[in-house]
Amino acid sequence: MNNKTIEKLPYRLGTGIVVFNADGKVLMGERRDFPGSWQFPQGGIDAGEEPWAGAQRELYEEVGIAPDKISLLAESADWLTYDFPDGATGHPIYGKHIGQKQKWFAVRFLGTDADIKLDAHHAPEFARTEWKNLSDAPDLIVAFKKDLYRQLVKEFSPLVSRL
Numbered sequence: 001m002n003n004k005t006i007e008k009l010p011y012r013l014g015t016g017i018v019v020f021n022a023d024g025k026v027l028m029g030e031r032r033d034f035p036g037s038w039q040f041p042q043g044g045i046d047a048g049e050e051p052w053a054g055a056q057r058e059l060y061e062e063v064g065i066a067p068d069k070i071s072l073l074a075e076s077a078d079w080l081t082y083d084f085p086d087g088a089t090g091h092p093i094y095g096k097h098i099g100q101k102q103k104w105f106a107v108r109f110l111g112t113d114a115d116i117k118l119d120a121h122h123a124p125e126f127a128r129t130e131w132k133n134l135s136d137a138p139d140l141i142v143a144f145k146k147d148l149y150r151q152l153v154k155e156f157s158p159l160v161s162r163l
Contacts, residue, residue, distance in 0.1 A: 011101035016042035029126030064117025
């Protein structure tokens with residue numbers, strides 16, 4: 001794709017969710033398609049869907065956590081973006097979008113680890129989950145999402161003292 005083509009591509013609207021446990025750790029999933037790469041639950045917003053509803057849906061689809069097992073702590077002040085790397089392939093959204101524009105939410109997890117079910121959706125995205133320190137998240141994500149994760153750490157770190 002040349003630069004003129006890329007400039008015309010839109011961002012895909014999406015949402016993401018940072019799940020905090022009572023110890024202030026965050027839930028991250030190791031991607032099946034990128035072993036060793038960890039991320040927060042995230043995904044596209046369906047047509048007509050509000051970002052918060054999309055975040056709850058994605059949370060259930062990716063890690064099996066039902067909406068009654070979370071409480072909303074915060075919403076990102078702005079929509080955050082990242083661009084796909086040059087030559088990205090392997091996913092239907094590559095080639096149709098320059099990247100993703102996402103609204104992020106922070107939630108408190110009200111359940112137990114037994115409420116986390118990676119097989120809740122027909123196509124599991126994560127191989128496993130672990131509770132991690134929020135400050136470590138940018139070091140665990142694929143390179144093209146690191147800046148967005150640094151923004152999440154900056155914005156949501158003050159929440160840890162409230163848990």
